[in-house]
Amino acid sequence: MIAAIALPGILRIGGGAFAETRAVLESLGLSRPLIVTDPMMVKFGLAERLQGLLGGAAVFSDTVPEPDTDAVDRARAAVLAGDYDCLVALGGGSPIDTAKAVAVLAKQGGRMRDYKAPAQNSGPALPVIGIPTTAGTGSEATRFTVITDSETHEKMLCIGQSFLPVAAIVDYELTLSKPPRLTADTGVDALTHAIEAYVSRRANPFSDGFALNAMRAIAGHLRRAYRDGQDRAAREAMMLGATQAGIAFSNASVALVHGMSRPIGAHFHVPHGLSNAMLLPAVTAYSAPAAERRYADCARAMGLAGSDRDDAFAVAALLDELRALNRDLAVPGPRAYGIEEAAWFRLLPLMAQQAIASGSPANNPMVPDEAAIQALYQQVWAE
Structure with missing residues (x-):
């Protein structure tokens, strides 16, 4: 290729x-x-x-x-x-x-x-x-x-x-002056860029290097930047990681998280990074069986598993970390954010259609249909 x-x-x-x-x-x-x-x-x-x-x-x-x-x-x-x-x-x-x-x-x-x-x-x-x-x-x-x-x-x-x-x-x-909520949301956005670029069907050796380096930088410093906005080393690593992640997905693509995230932002005015964070654990769990080795590489780049552990262990560690990261960064679900349940479920068919139309889900390791996307939206609401 x-x-x-x-x-x-x-x-x-x-x-x-x-x-x-x-x-x-x-x-x-x-x-x-x-x-x-x-x-x-x-x-x-x-x-x-x-x-x-x-x-x-x-x-x-x-x-x-x-x-x-x-x-x-x-x-x-x-x-x-x-x-x-x-x-x-x-x-x-x-x-x-x-x-x-x-x-x-x-x-x-x-x-x-x-x-x-x-x-x-x-x-x-x-x-x-x-x-x-x-x-x-x-x-x-x-x-x-x-x-x-x-x-x-x-x-x-x-x-x-x-x-x-x-x-x-x-x-x-x-x-350096950015508040914790903005630091968290933008940081998870960058992490999502890196992960999706690496597991994308359009990934390539050039984008892979930037994606893995971005994951290393972000995983080790996002919590630090969130806790202390004046932590210069953490801020520098996060800024470099965000740009590396941008280069990665610009030259590969994003995938299902972003495809599903955009309709949430458009209809409910949820900041983009926050809607990514809401979706990232559930979508990763859905997608991982189709690209276990790639998601395991993400876990290893983030320091969650050593080379001596098998891919299944690494993927499980990645899923645990994404859930823990959301807890540590106080990421609310759609319900806690204040979205009305009736509006969420009424818009599920349209949001699924818009997600598919964006093209990003077609880059996902596990390519979903509209029914699968609606089921994921339902799961994210329940969680």
Whole structure:
């Protein structure tokens, strides 16, 4: 199998990398950036710091969590109203995904639903420089963006080289102020990226290396970062692991957890990392019989089983750890989160259809039909 590998052209990784943003733009011949961010980055002064580094660049800060097409359209209007030659996306996955979507729409036009999977786009786009402030989505290094259709409430996966940032600036110091809940949710998101990339039917030797390294980094440091946000070693490991996981799944794929997670986020406004965490133990238990060796490798990379233990032991240890991690990180189930039971069960058929339509479940070791997905949603509710 030939693996088609795609990476940002420039990666700056490490404490203090944020200060090199202007130099990165200059190396790319870019001089008229629009900063795309969210209100929290403005409130805490990080957007202003970036403005200072970039000589007073304009700021668009009207992005929203779990971005939808209405928010993307507002950002597109701001981009088209100015003379910008690039977008600098500052924040978590939501501002970065918004910037990636707008970068394509600004050059190619149309609506986001025109770009949803299984379509793949390699057409023109404004250059995007991704600066993550959470250790989770890896969006700064992926050729994906996820946008919810405001009319249909479908969370659309959009794929292609057009959505890949030209540069990523990965500075763990930007995560030191993040609260425990956000640390937990984004951290499990990154772990899910790594596991799904490794067990995906589209995994390859290139993505495998990044996935396994990401699992090693995240497993050893997520609880530490959750307990003490100022633990610099833990924050640095989590940030590197999140970017490695992003590279892994961008060059392999995600699978069933993500396919089932997106409808939960779209219909019930659950943060993406949290909905992944709700699903990860049950979906892993469902999928493991179809890829026991691969899931056992995940357990060994996470330090849960030695090479002297057989695959069955390692998989059991992995399942125990995923459940324990959710307990330690205080991950609520759908019921505890406050989702109404009647609404959950009423939407099961639609959520299962939308999960299948996203394409991600087809990459899973155990490929489910809609009935199997509905049964998993029921199981997650009961747990």
